[in-house]
Amino acid sequence: MPAKLVIQDLTHYYPDEYTGESVHALEKINLKVEEGELVTVVGPSGCGKSTLLNILAGLLPYREGLVTVDGVKIEGPGSDRGVVFQEHAILPWRSVAKNIGHGLELRGTPDQERKTRVSDFIKLVGLEGFEDKYPHELSGGMKQRCAVARTLCADPVVMLMDEPFAAVDAQTRITLQEELNRIAIATKKTIIFITHAVDEAAFLGDRCFVFSARPGRLKAIVDINIARDKRIWSEMNVDKEFLSSRDEILRLVREEVNVAIEE
Amino acid sequence: MPSRNNLNRFLAFWRHFSGANAIHLALVIFGILLVWTLISHALENPDRYLPSPIAVALSSFDMVYEGLLPSYFGDTITRLIVGSIFGLALGIPFGLILGINRTIADMFYPMMNFFQSISGIAIFPIVVVWFGNSDKTIFIVILYTSFFPIAFTVLSGVREIPMKYIHAVRTLGGTRLQIIRDVLLPGSLPHIATGSRLSIGFAWRAVIAGEMLAGREGLGWMIFTAQDVDRTSEVILGMLLIGLSWIILDHYLLRPFESDTIERWGLVQR
DSSP states (O other): OOOSEEEEEEEEEEEOTTTOOEEEEEEEEEEEEOTTOEEEEEOSTTSSHHHHHHHHHTSSOOOEEEEEETTEEOOSOOTTEEEEOSSOOOOTTSOHHHHHTHHHHHTTOOHHHHHHHHHHHHHHTTOTTOTTOOGGGSOHHHHHHHHHHHHHHTOOSEEEEESTTTTSOHHHHHHHHHHHHHHHHHHOOEEEEEESOHHHHHHHOSEEEEEOSSSBOEEEEEEOOOOGGGOOHHHHTTOHHHHHHHHHHHHHHHHHHHHHHHO | OHHHHHHHHHHHHHHHHHSHHHHHHHHHHHHHHHHHHHHHHHSSOHHHHOOOHHHHHHHHHHHHHHTHHHHHHHHHHHHHHHHHHHHHHHHHHHHHHHHHOHHHHHHHHHHHHHHHTSOHHHHHHHHHHHHOSSHHHHHHHHHHHHHHHHHHHHHHHHHHSOHHHHHHHHHTTOOHHHHIIIIIHHHHHHHHHHHHHHHHHHHHHHHHHHHHHHTOSSHHHHHHHHHHTTOHHHHHHHHHHHHHHHHHHIIIIIHHHHHHHHHHTTOSOO
8 A cells, every 4th residue: 555645855945034045944855654654753943844844734835856645746735634733723713613613614514514523523632611612711732632623623634733732831741642642543644743852752653754954854764663552651751662762863863953053 | 792791891881980090080070170160260251262161061951952962963973974884894895905915905005005194184175176065075084084094904904814824724725715704804803893993083083074174064063163153162062072972982882892802812812
Protein backbone atom coordinates (compact mmCIF):
# COMPACT_ATOMS: atom_id res chain seq x y z
CA MET A 1 0.00 0.00 0.00
CA PRO A 2 1.43 3.40 -0.96
CA ALA A 3 2.16 5.95 1.75
CA LYS A 4 -0.53 8.44 2.77
CA LEU A 5 1.63 11.50 2.40
CA VAL A 6 4.73 11.71 0.27
CA ILE A 7 7.20 14.57 0.04
CA GLN A 8 9.73 14.39 -2.79
CA ASP A 9 12.68 16.73 -3.21
CA LEU A 10 10.88 19.64 -1.61
CA THR A 11 13.05 22.74 -1.66
CA HIS A 12 11.72 26.11 -0.64
CA TYR A 13 12.91 29.71 -0.54
CA TYR A 14 10.90 32.66 0.68
CA PRO A 15 11.58 36.39 0.75
CA ASP A 16 12.36 37.78 4.20
CA GLU A 17 9.54 40.01 5.40
CA TYR A 18 11.82 42.92 6.32
CA THR A 19 14.96 42.70 4.22
CA GLY A 20 13.40 41.09 1.15
CA GLU A 21 16.36 38.73 0.92
CA SER A 22 15.69 35.20 -0.19
CA VAL A 23 15.70 32.81 2.76
CA HIS A 24 16.53 29.17 2.10
CA ALA A 25 13.98 27.44 4.32
CA LEU A 26 13.91 23.82 3.15
CA GLU A 27 16.44 21.79 1.20
CA LYS A 28 15.53 18.58 -0.64
CA ILE A 29 13.11 17.11 1.85
CA ASN A 30 12.16 13.51 1.14
CA LEU A 31 9.84 11.67 3.47
CA LYS A 32 6.82 9.43 3.63
CA VAL A 33 4.08 9.15 6.21
CA GLU A 34 2.10 5.92 6.35
CA GLU A 35 -1.61 5.65 6.95
CA GLY A 36 -2.58 5.82 10.62
CA GLU A 37 0.89 6.92 11.64
CA LEU A 38 1.61 9.75 14.04
CA VAL A 39 4.91 11.35 13.14
CA THR A 40 6.55 14.22 14.95
CA VAL A 41 8.78 16.79 13.33
CA VAL A 42 11.34 18.42 15.60
CA GLY A 43 14.20 20.82 14.99
CA PRO A 44 15.77 24.08 16.16
CA SER A 45 13.97 27.41 15.65
CA GLY A 46 14.08 28.52 12.04
CA CYS A 47 14.58 25.01 10.66
CA GLY A 48 11.61 25.42 8.39
CA LYS A 49 9.15 23.33 10.43
CA SER A 50 6.39 25.89 10.09
CA THR A 51 7.21 26.48 6.43
CA LEU A 52 6.79 22.75 5.86
CA LEU A 53 3.48 22.72 7.66
CA ASN A 54 2.17 25.70 5.68
CA ILE A 55 3.14 23.98 2.45
CA LEU A 56 1.39 20.77 3.53
CA ALA A 57 -1.66 22.81 4.55
CA GLY A 58 -1.65 24.40 1.10
CA LEU A 59 -1.39 27.89 2.56
CA LEU A 60 2.04 28.40 1.04
CA PRO A 61 2.61 27.68 -2.66
CA TYR A 62 5.78 25.75 -3.47
CA ARG A 63 7.66 25.38 -6.74
CA GLU A 64 10.41 22.81 -6.32
CA GLY A 65 9.52 19.24 -5.49
CA LEU A 66 6.30 17.35 -5.12
CA VAL A 67 3.95 16.83 -2.19
CA THR A 68 1.09 14.34 -2.51
CA VAL A 69 -1.71 13.07 -0.27
CA ASP A 70 -3.15 9.77 -1.48
CA GLY A 71 -1.20 10.30 -4.68
CA VAL A 72 -2.81 13.68 -5.39
CA LYS A 73 -0.59 16.75 -5.64
CA ILE A 74 -1.22 19.44 -3.03
CA GLU A 75 -2.25 22.67 -4.69
CA GLY A 76 -3.83 24.94 -2.14
CA PRO A 77 -5.80 24.26 1.03
CA GLY A 78 -8.32 21.46 1.10
CA SER A 79 -10.50 19.66 3.58
CA ASP A 80 -8.43 16.48 3.07
CA ARG A 81 -5.82 18.13 5.29
CA GLY A 82 -6.96 19.56 8.60
CA VAL A 83 -4.76 21.93 10.58
CA VAL A 84 -4.51 22.65 14.30
CA PHE A 85 -2.65 25.93 14.62
CA GLN A 86 -0.16 26.99 17.24
CA GLU A 87 -2.38 29.65 18.71
CA HIS A 88 -5.85 28.21 18.76
CA ALA A 89 -7.65 29.65 15.77
CA ILE A 90 -11.22 28.83 16.73
CA LEU A 91 -13.57 31.66 15.81
CA PRO A 92 -14.45 33.89 18.80
CA TRP A 93 -17.94 34.59 17.45
CA ARG A 94 -18.94 30.93 17.23
CA SER A 95 -19.92 28.73 20.13
CA VAL A 96 -17.91 25.57 20.82
CA ALA A 97 -20.44 23.39 18.98
CA LYS A 98 -20.64 25.78 16.02
CA ASN A 99 -16.85 25.87 15.79
CA ILE A 100 -16.54 22.11 15.88
CA GLY A 101 -19.24 21.65 13.24
CA HIS A 102 -17.89 24.41 11.01
CA GLY A 103 -16.13 22.16 8.52
CA LEU A 104 -19.26 20.09 7.99
CA GLU A 105 -21.36 23.25 7.73
CA LEU A 106 -19.06 24.60 5.01
CA ARG A 107 -19.56 21.51 2.89
CA GLY A 108 -23.31 21.44 3.48
CA THR A 109 -23.65 18.31 5.63
CA PRO A 110 -27.30 17.89 6.70
CA ASP A 111 -28.08 19.34 10.15
CA GLN A 112 -28.99 16.06 11.79
CA GLU A 113 -25.82 14.28 10.71
CA ARG A 114 -23.72 17.29 11.68
CA LYS A 115 -25.21 17.47 15.16
CA THR A 116 -24.55 13.79 15.77
CA ARG A 117 -20.95 14.07 14.64
CA VAL A 118 -20.37 17.26 16.62
CA SER A 119 -21.60 15.67 19.81
CA ASP A 120 -19.37 12.63 19.16
CA PHE A 121 -16.33 14.84 18.92
CA ILE A 122 -17.35 16.99 21.87
CA LYS A 123 -17.35 13.75 23.88
CA LEU A 124 -14.06 12.63 22.38
CA VAL A 125 -12.24 15.76 23.57
CA GLY A 126 -14.18 15.99 26.85
CA LEU A 127 -16.00 19.26 26.27
CA GLU A 128 -19.47 18.03 27.30
CA GLY A 129 -21.44 20.83 28.91
CA PHE A 130 -19.49 23.52 27.06
CA GLU A 131 -21.30 23.23 23.71
CA ASP A 132 -22.86 26.66 23.91
CA LYS A 133 -19.92 28.49 25.45
CA TYR A 134 -17.87 30.97 23.46
CA PRO A 135 -14.09 30.59 23.15
CA HIS A 136 -13.32 33.46 25.53
CA GLU A 137 -15.15 31.54 28.25
CA LEU A 138 -12.79 28.56 27.89
CA SER A 139 -9.37 27.90 29.41
CA GLY A 140 -6.33 27.64 27.13
CA GLY A 141 -6.42 23.85 27.22
CA MET A 142 -10.14 23.73 26.40
CA LYS A 143 -9.67 26.09 23.47
CA GLN A 144 -7.04 23.78 22.04
CA ARG A 145 -9.29 20.73 22.62
CA CYS A 146 -11.99 22.56 20.73
CA ALA A 147 -9.56 23.29 17.89
CA VAL A 148 -8.54 19.61 17.72
CA ALA A 149 -12.19 18.54 17.69
CA ARG A 150 -12.97 21.06 14.94
CA THR A 151 -10.23 19.64 12.76
CA LEU A 152 -11.17 16.00 13.43
CA CYS A 153 -14.88 16.60 12.93
CA ALA A 154 -14.22 17.74 9.36
CA ASP A 155 -12.73 14.24 8.89
CA PRO A 156 -9.48 15.09 7.11
CA VAL A 157 -7.27 12.39 5.59
CA VAL A 158 -4.27 13.88 7.36
CA MET A 159 -4.23 16.05 10.47
CA LEU A 160 -1.44 18.62 10.65
CA MET A 161 -0.55 20.07 14.02
CA ASP A 162 1.72 23.10 14.36
CA GLU A 163 3.11 23.20 17.91
CA PRO A 164 -0.47 23.04 19.17
CA PHE A 165 0.39 22.70 22.87
CA ALA A 166 3.20 25.27 23.00
CA ALA A 167 1.01 28.02 24.44
CA VAL A 168 -0.57 26.11 27.35
CA ASP A 169 0.83 25.59 30.84
CA ALA A 170 2.98 22.54 31.61
CA GLN A 171 0.31 20.55 33.51
CA THR A 172 -2.29 21.07 30.79
CA ARG A 173 0.26 20.18 28.12
CA ILE A 174 0.90 16.77 29.67
CA THR A 175 -2.84 16.09 29.81
CA LEU A 176 -3.34 17.22 26.23
CA GLN A 177 -0.50 14.99 25.04
CA GLU A 178 -2.07 11.95 26.71
CA GLU A 179 -5.44 12.91 25.26
CA LEU A 180 -4.03 13.24 21.77
CA ASN A 181 -2.52 9.79 22.14
CA ARG A 182 -5.93 8.47 23.14
CA ILE A 183 -7.51 10.26 20.15
CA ALA A 184 -4.89 8.80 17.82
CA ILE A 185 -5.86 5.32 19.05
CA ALA A 186 -9.58 6.04 18.76
CA THR A 187 -9.56 7.69 15.32
CA LYS A 188 -6.54 6.01 13.69
CA LYS A 189 -5.83 9.33 11.99
CA THR A 190 -2.64 10.04 10.11
CA ILE A 191 -1.11 12.88 12.09
CA ILE A 192 1.90 15.11 11.47
CA PHE A 193 2.82 16.87 14.66
CA ILE A 194 5.32 19.70 14.65
CA THR A 195 7.02 20.67 17.87
CA HIS A 196 10.22 22.04 19.31
CA ALA A 197 9.81 20.07 22.53
CA VAL A 198 11.88 16.88 22.46
CA ASP A 199 9.87 15.14 25.22
CA GLU A 200 6.69 15.76 23.30
CA ALA A 201 8.19 14.50 20.05
CA ALA A 202 9.28 11.25 21.69
CA PHE A 203 6.08 10.76 23.66
CA LEU A 204 3.72 11.19 20.71
CA GLY A 205 5.62 9.97 17.68
CA ASP A 206 5.68 6.55 16.09
CA ARG A 207 8.61 8.08 14.30
CA CYS A 208 10.33 11.40 14.81
CA PHE A 209 11.78 13.40 11.95
CA VAL A 210 14.65 15.52 13.17
CA PHE A 211 15.35 18.59 11.03
CA SER A 212 18.66 20.40 10.70
CA ALA A 213 19.21 24.11 11.22
CA ARG A 214 18.47 26.38 8.26
CA PRO A 215 18.19 25.42 5.51
CA GLY A 216 16.00 22.69 6.95
CA ARG A 217 17.06 19.20 5.90
CA LEU A 218 15.80 15.87 7.14
CA LYS A 219 18.72 15.03 9.41
CA ALA A 220 17.55 11.78 10.94
CA ILE A 221 14.53 9.59 11.58
CA VAL A 222 14.18 8.15 15.07
CA ASP A 223 11.84 5.17 15.51
CA ILE A 224 9.98 5.01 18.79
CA ASN A 225 8.70 1.50 19.31
CA ILE A 226 6.26 1.90 22.14
CA ALA A 227 2.69 0.63 21.90
CA ARG A 228 0.19 3.50 21.91
CA ASP A 229 -1.77 2.15 24.85
CA LYS A 230 1.42 2.12 26.97
CA ARG A 231 2.04 5.82 26.41
CA ILE A 232 1.22 7.41 29.74
CA TRP A 233 3.56 9.96 31.27
CA SER A 234 3.79 8.23 34.64
CA GLU A 235 5.16 5.15 32.86
CA MET A 236 7.18 6.89 30.16
CA ASN A 237 9.37 8.59 32.74
CA VAL A 238 10.86 5.18 33.59
CA ASP A 239 10.45 3.48 30.20
CA LYS A 240 13.82 2.50 28.70
CA GLU A 241 12.67 2.74 25.08
CA PHE A 242 11.16 6.16 25.67
CA LEU A 243 14.20 7.49 27.51
CA SER A 244 16.68 6.24 24.92
CA SER A 245 14.59 7.61 22.00
CA ARG A 246 14.22 10.93 23.77
CA ASP A 247 17.94 11.14 24.47
CA GLU A 248 18.73 10.26 20.87
CA ILE A 249 16.40 13.02 19.59
CA LEU A 250 17.79 15.45 22.12
CA ARG A 251 21.36 14.71 21.03
CA LEU A 252 20.47 15.21 17.36
CA VAL A 253 18.63 18.46 18.03
CA ARG A 254 21.40 19.85 20.22
CA GLU A 255 23.98 19.29 17.51
CA GLU A 256 21.84 21.51 15.31
CA VAL A 257 21.22 24.11 17.97
CA ASN A 258 24.99 24.38 18.42
CA VAL A 259 25.44 24.79 14.68
CA ALA A 260 22.85 27.53 14.69
CA ILE A 261 24.57 29.31 17.58
CA GLU A 262 28.02 29.10 15.98
CA GLU A 263 26.64 30.73 12.87
CA MET B 1 -28.84 42.71 20.94
CA PRO B 2 -29.76 45.83 22.87
CA SER B 3 -33.30 44.86 23.89
CA ARG B 4 -32.11 41.83 25.87
CA ASN B 5 -30.17 43.96 28.27
CA ASN B 6 -32.09 47.18 28.17
CA LEU B 7 -33.82 46.70 31.48
CA ASN B 8 -30.59 45.81 33.22
CA ARG B 9 -28.88 48.78 31.70
CA PHE B 10 -31.70 51.03 32.75
CA LEU B 11 -31.40 49.79 36.31
CA ALA B 12 -27.62 50.09 36.25
CA PHE B 13 -27.99 53.63 34.97
CA TRP B 14 -30.05 54.65 37.98
CA ARG B 15 -27.97 52.70 40.41
CA HIS B 16 -25.05 54.56 38.91
CA PHE B 17 -26.74 57.85 39.67
CA SER B 18 -27.85 56.88 43.12
CA GLY B 19 -24.34 56.14 44.39
CA ALA B 20 -21.49 58.47 45.24
CA ASN B 21 -21.23 59.51 41.59
CA ALA B 22 -24.76 60.80 41.72
CA ILE B 23 -23.80 63.19 44.47
CA HIS B 24 -20.83 64.45 42.49
CA LEU B 25 -22.89 64.86 39.34
CA ALA B 26 -25.67 66.61 41.24
CA LEU B 27 -23.12 68.95 42.80
CA VAL B 28 -21.69 69.87 39.41
CA ILE B 29 -25.12 70.47 37.89
CA PHE B 30 -26.21 72.45 40.91
CA GLY B 31 -23.02 74.52 40.71
CA ILE B 32 -23.57 75.30 37.04
CA LEU B 33 -27.19 76.27 37.65
CA LEU B 34 -26.16 78.44 40.56
CA VAL B 35 -23.48 80.33 38.63
CA TRP B 36 -25.83 80.60 35.68
CA THR B 37 -28.60 82.07 37.89
CA LEU B 38 -26.20 84.51 39.58
CA ILE B 39 -24.81 85.79 36.29
CA SER B 40 -28.29 86.04 34.87
CA HIS B 41 -29.47 88.14 37.82
CA ALA B 42 -26.45 90.40 37.61
CA LEU B 43 -27.20 91.30 33.99
CA GLU B 44 -29.24 94.34 33.03
CA ASN B 45 -31.19 92.58 30.32
CA PRO B 46 -31.09 88.87 31.13
CA ASP B 47 -33.93 87.98 28.75
CA ARG B 48 -31.71 88.94 25.86
CA TYR B 49 -28.27 87.84 27.05
CA LEU B 50 -28.72 84.99 29.50
CA PRO B 51 -32.17 84.09 30.80
CA SER B 52 -32.15 82.25 34.11
CA PRO B 53 -32.68 78.47 34.28
CA ILE B 54 -36.19 79.08 35.53
CA ALA B 55 -37.00 81.30 32.53
CA VAL B 56 -35.70 78.56 30.22
CA ALA B 57 -37.78 75.92 31.98
CA LEU B 58 -40.88 78.13 31.71
CA SER B 59 -40.34 78.67 28.01
CA SER B 60 -40.13 74.90 27.57
CA PHE B 61 -43.53 74.49 29.21
CA ASP B 62 -44.93 77.07 26.80
CA MET B 63 -43.44 75.32 23.80
CA VAL B 64 -44.58 71.88 24.86
CA TYR B 65 -48.02 73.32 25.45
CA GLU B 66 -48.09 74.81 21.97
CA GLY B 67 -46.96 71.46 20.58
CA LEU B 68 -43.94 73.03 18.90
CA LEU B 69 -41.24 71.31 20.87
CA PRO B 70 -42.46 67.74 20.29
CA SER B 71 -42.91 68.51 16.61
CA TYR B 72 -39.40 70.03 16.20
CA PHE B 73 -37.90 67.20 18.15
CA GLY B 74 -39.67 64.64 15.99
CA ASP B 75 -38.51 66.36 12.79
CA THR B 76 -34.89 66.34 13.88
CA ILE B 77 -34.87 62.75 15.10
CA THR B 78 -36.59 61.53 11.92
CA ARG B 79 -33.98 63.24 9.76
CA LEU B 80 -31.18 61.81 11.87
CA ILE B 81 -32.54 58.27 11.66
CA VAL B 82 -33.33 58.30 7.95
CA GLY B 83 -30.08 60.01 6.95
CA SER B 84 -27.79 57.92 9.08
CA ILE B 85 -29.51 54.64 8.18
CA PHE B 86 -28.76 55.36 4.54
CA GLY B 87 -25.25 56.51 5.39
CA LEU B 88 -24.58 53.29 7.30
CA ALA B 89 -26.26 51.15 4.66
CA LEU B 90 -23.84 52.52 2.08
CA GLY B 91 -20.79 52.92 4.31
CA ILE B 92 -20.76 49.43 5.81
CA PRO B 93 -20.65 47.49 2.52
CA PHE B 94 -18.23 50.01 1.06
CA GLY B 95 -15.85 49.61 4.00
CA LEU B 96 -16.18 45.82 3.77
CA ILE B 97 -15.38 45.75 0.07
CA LEU B 98 -12.36 47.99 0.57
CA GLY B 99 -11.22 45.84 3.49
CA ILE B 100 -11.54 42.65 1.47
CA ASN B 101 -9.99 43.77 -1.79
CA ARG B 102 -6.73 45.64 -1.68
CA THR B 103 -6.85 46.73 -5.32
CA ILE B 104 -10.22 48.40 -4.86
CA ALA B 105 -8.99 49.89 -1.59
CA ASP B 106 -5.95 51.42 -3.30
CA MET B 107 -8.22 52.83 -5.99
CA PHE B 108 -10.70 54.53 -3.66
CA TYR B 109 -8.73 55.31 -0.53
CA PRO B 110 -7.22 58.65 -1.67
CA MET B 111 -10.64 59.80 -2.82
CA MET B 112 -12.19 58.86 0.51
CA ASN B 113 -9.48 60.68 2.38
CA PHE B 114 -10.03 63.76 0.24
CA PHE B 115 -13.78 63.90 0.81
CA GLN B 116 -13.43 63.11 4.47
CA SER B 117 -11.65 66.43 4.90
CA ILE B 118 -14.62 68.31 3.44
CA SER B 119 -17.14 68.47 6.26
CA GLY B 120 -20.87 68.11 5.73
CA ILE B 121 -21.27 71.86 6.22
CA ALA B 122 -18.73 72.58 3.48
CA ILE B 123 -20.72 70.62 0.92
CA PHE B 124 -23.93 72.32 2.01
CA PRO B 125 -23.80 75.25 -0.43
CA ILE B 126 -23.43 73.04 -3.49
CA VAL B 127 -26.18 70.69 -2.32
CA VAL B 128 -28.46 73.69 -1.82
CA VAL B 129 -27.74 74.73 -5.40
CA TRP B 130 -28.84 71.29 -6.54
CA PHE B 131 -31.81 70.60 -4.31
CA GLY B 132 -32.73 73.97 -2.77
CA ASN B 133 -33.57 74.48 0.88
CA SER B 134 -35.31 71.15 1.19
CA ASP B 135 -35.39 68.08 3.35
CA LYS B 136 -33.55 66.34 0.54
CA THR B 137 -30.60 68.67 1.08
CA ILE B 138 -30.43 67.91 4.79
CA PHE B 139 -30.79 64.21 4.05
CA ILE B 140 -27.85 64.25 1.66
CA VAL B 141 -25.67 66.16 4.08
CA ILE B 142 -26.43 63.69 6.88
CA LEU B 143 -25.84 60.74 4.60
CA TYR B 144 -22.54 62.23 3.44
CA THR B 145 -21.46 62.98 7.01
CA SER B 146 -22.26 59.54 8.39
CA PHE B 147 -20.75 57.66 5.45
CA PHE B 148 -17.05 58.30 6.09
CA PRO B 149 -16.58 57.41 9.77
CA ILE B 150 -18.33 54.06 9.31
CA ALA B 151 -16.57 53.25 6.03
CA PHE B 152 -13.13 53.94 7.52
CA THR B 153 -13.83 52.04 10.73
CA VAL B 154 -15.16 48.98 8.89
CA LEU B 155 -12.22 49.05 6.48
CA SER B 156 -9.70 48.94 9.30
CA GLY B 157 -11.86 46.41 11.14
CA VAL B 158 -11.69 43.93 8.29
CA ARG B 159 -7.95 44.40 8.00
CA GLU B 160 -7.41 43.81 11.70
CA ILE B 161 -9.00 40.37 11.64
CA PRO B 162 -6.15 37.97 12.44
CA MET B 163 -4.96 35.92 9.45
CA LYS B 164 -5.14 32.76 11.56
CA TYR B 165 -8.95 32.80 11.40
CA ILE B 166 -8.90 33.09 7.62
CA HIS B 167 -6.29 30.33 7.38
CA ALA B 168 -8.31 28.11 9.69
CA VAL B 169 -11.46 28.40 7.59
CA ARG B 170 -9.52 27.93 4.36
CA THR B 171 -8.05 24.69 5.69
CA LEU B 172 -11.54 23.57 6.72
CA GLY B 173 -12.39 23.81 3.04
CA GLY B 174 -14.07 27.23 3.09
CA THR B 175 -14.53 29.08 -0.20
CA ARG B 176 -13.85 32.79 -0.62
CA LEU B 177 -17.50 33.64 -0.16
CA GLN B 178 -17.74 31.42 2.92
CA ILE B 179 -14.72 33.18 4.40
CA ILE B 180 -16.41 36.54 3.87
CA ARG B 181 -19.63 35.27 5.43
CA ASP B 182 -18.13 33.36 8.37
CA VAL B 183 -14.97 35.33 9.16
CA LEU B 184 -14.81 38.82 7.69
CA LEU B 185 -18.40 39.86 8.37
CA PRO B 186 -18.72 38.64 11.96
CA GLY B 187 -15.11 39.59 12.65
CA SER B 188 -15.78 43.19 11.74
CA LEU B 189 -19.08 43.45 13.61
CA PRO B 190 -17.53 45.11 16.68
CA HIS B 191 -16.02 47.71 14.35
CA ILE B 192 -19.36 48.13 12.63
CA ALA B 193 -20.87 48.84 16.04
CA THR B 194 -18.15 51.33 17.01
CA GLY B 195 -18.26 52.99 13.61
CA SER B 196 -22.04 53.31 13.69
CA ARG B 197 -21.87 55.08 16.99
CA LEU B 198 -19.22 57.44 15.62
CA SER B 199 -21.19 58.08 12.43
CA ILE B 200 -24.45 58.80 14.22
CA GLY B 201 -22.58 61.21 16.51
CA PHE B 202 -21.33 63.15 13.50
CA ALA B 203 -24.75 62.96 11.86
CA TRP B 204 -26.36 64.42 14.96
CA ARG B 205 -24.21 67.54 14.62
CA ALA B 206 -24.82 67.70 10.89
CA VAL B 207 -28.59 67.56 11.23
CA ILE B 208 -28.62 70.54 13.59
CA ALA B 209 -26.37 72.57 11.32
CA GLY B 210 -28.32 71.46 8.26
CA GLU B 211 -31.62 72.65 9.70
CA MET B 212 -30.13 76.05 10.40
CA LEU B 213 -28.72 76.49 6.93
CA ALA B 214 -31.64 74.99 5.04
CA GLY B 215 -34.24 76.67 7.22
CA ARG B 216 -36.26 73.53 7.82
CA GLU B 217 -38.22 73.06 11.04
CA GLY B 218 -36.45 71.15 13.79
CA LEU B 219 -34.27 71.75 16.83
CA GLY B 220 -31.54 73.43 14.78
CA TRP B 221 -34.05 75.67 13.10
CA MET B 222 -35.64 76.41 16.47
CA ILE B 223 -32.50 77.83 18.03
CA PHE B 224 -31.62 79.72 14.87
CA THR B 225 -34.99 81.45 14.48
CA ALA B 226 -35.44 82.04 18.19
CA GLN B 227 -32.30 84.14 18.08
CA ASP B 228 -33.77 86.21 15.24
CA VAL B 229 -36.75 87.17 17.35
CA ASP B 230 -34.77 87.66 20.54
CA ARG B 231 -36.04 84.61 22.36
CA THR B 232 -32.79 83.67 23.98
CA SER B 233 -34.50 81.29 26.41
CA GLU B 234 -35.58 79.14 23.47
CA VAL B 235 -32.04 79.19 22.09
CA ILE B 236 -30.72 77.81 25.36
CA LEU B 237 -33.57 75.34 25.61
CA GLY B 238 -32.74 74.01 22.16
CA MET B 239 -29.08 73.61 23.04
CA LEU B 240 -29.96 71.71 26.21
CA LEU B 241 -32.25 69.40 24.28
CA ILE B 242 -29.64 68.69 21.64
CA GLY B 243 -27.11 67.66 24.26
CA LEU B 244 -29.52 65.69 26.41
CA SER B 245 -31.07 63.76 23.53
CA TRP B 246 -27.61 62.70 22.40
CA ILE B 247 -26.71 61.45 25.86
CA ILE B 248 -29.92 59.41 26.03
CA LEU B 249 -29.58 58.04 22.50
CA ASP B 250 -25.96 57.14 23.06
CA HIS B 251 -26.46 55.62 26.47
CA TYR B 252 -29.53 53.53 25.76
CA LEU B 253 -29.06 52.50 22.17
CA LEU B 254 -25.60 52.94 20.71
CA ARG B 255 -23.32 52.03 23.60
CA PRO B 256 -25.27 48.90 24.60
CA PHE B 257 -25.13 47.68 21.00
CA GLU B 258 -21.41 48.35 20.86
CA SER B 259 -20.50 46.76 24.16
CA ASP B 260 -22.81 43.76 23.62
CA THR B 261 -21.12 42.72 20.41
CA ILE B 262 -17.65 43.33 21.78
CA GLU B 263 -18.22 41.67 25.14
CA ARG B 264 -20.20 38.70 23.91
CA TRP B 265 -17.39 37.58 21.68
CA GLY B 266 -14.77 38.37 24.25
CA LEU B 267 -12.84 40.50 21.82
CA VAL B 268 -11.92 42.82 24.64
CA GLN B 269 -10.55 41.28 27.81
CA ARG B 270 -12.24 42.78 30.83
